Amino acid sequence: MLKGKSAVVTGSTSGIGLGVARALAAQGCNVVLNGFGDPAEIERIRSEMARADGGRIIHHGADMTQPDEIEEMMGVAVKAFGGVDILCNNAGIQHTSPVDGFPPEKWNAIIAINLSSSFHTIRHALPHMKKKGWGRIINTASAHGLVASVNKAAYVSAKHGLIGLTKVVALETAGSGITCNAFCPGWVRTPLVETQIEARAKQLGLSIEEAARNLLSEKQPSQQFVQIDQIGQLVVFLCSDAAAQITGASISIDGGWTAQ
Ligand code: NAD
Secondary structure, rough: OOOEEEEEEOOOOOOOHHHHHHHHOOOOOEEEEOOOHHHHHHHHHHHHHHHHHHHOEEOOOOOOOHHHHHHHHHHHHHHOOOOEEEEEEOOOOOEEOHHHHOHHHHHHHHHHEEEEEHHHHHHHHHHHHHHHEEEEEEEEOOHHHHOOOOOOOHHHHHOOOHHHHHHHHHHOOOOOOOOEEEEEOOOEEOOOHHHHHHHHHHHHHHOOOHHHHHHHHHHOOOOOOOOOOOOOOHHEEEEEEEHHHOOEEEEEEOOOEEEH
């Protein structure tokens, strides 16, 4: 059903975004990968995905803090694949600090990457989706888009904002064949979370695995990490016809975190 659709997945050289890109490529989508990393490693990922799934896969290194680079990436996607049918806004970073010591430059970077970049990709993608009368916009929010934790002022603000943007875009596109949704993961064991596990291990004098269990026990009732593949399959479902009436939703995939 998704064969031949074109997808842009921001922040897809690692973690959740890479899993989402792999899941869409496995459905036969053409995919624009985005994100930073070792060029040889990115090329290995790109060519492996193209070989395995037959779709065309390209990488664009647009920095999500730079609106002009975002515009260029979206233009490249349209030129290469004739439009952007599926847009997954996933790039994100974290920084933890009490709010009165939070470095302003970290605040600005988190708001730019975790929130404003989605505004820019969406405004460039929508005209193409409207022309085709079909589109799927899927934003990676977080449990932190629904509830707060200490020391994450910028991240929690950006993710709450992203859920607000999701709702507005859903209303503005309702009935047009385009849907816009956010999903809200709990802990997923990616490099972004590994850094927090390492900090916790150091702070509490624990081994890495003890610190990982400690992190889960604080917030995630299932006591299990969300698997990247589970998120990939959720995104594929949101792209399906079965999900055509799901729009403006914030879907938790968090082992019970926000049920508490
Ligand atoms: P990750 O660090 O593994 O991946 C982040 C990706 O974003 C990488 O591809 C990186 O290159 C890219 N990126 C970072 N800065 C960028 C920039 N300026 N321009 C372009 N790309 C940039 O992290 P992850 O855990 O996979 O996080 C992906 C998304 O999932 C983020 O939005 C994060 O907030 C969200 N999230 C993660 C978790 C979790 O537990 N890991 C939970 C909830 C939400």
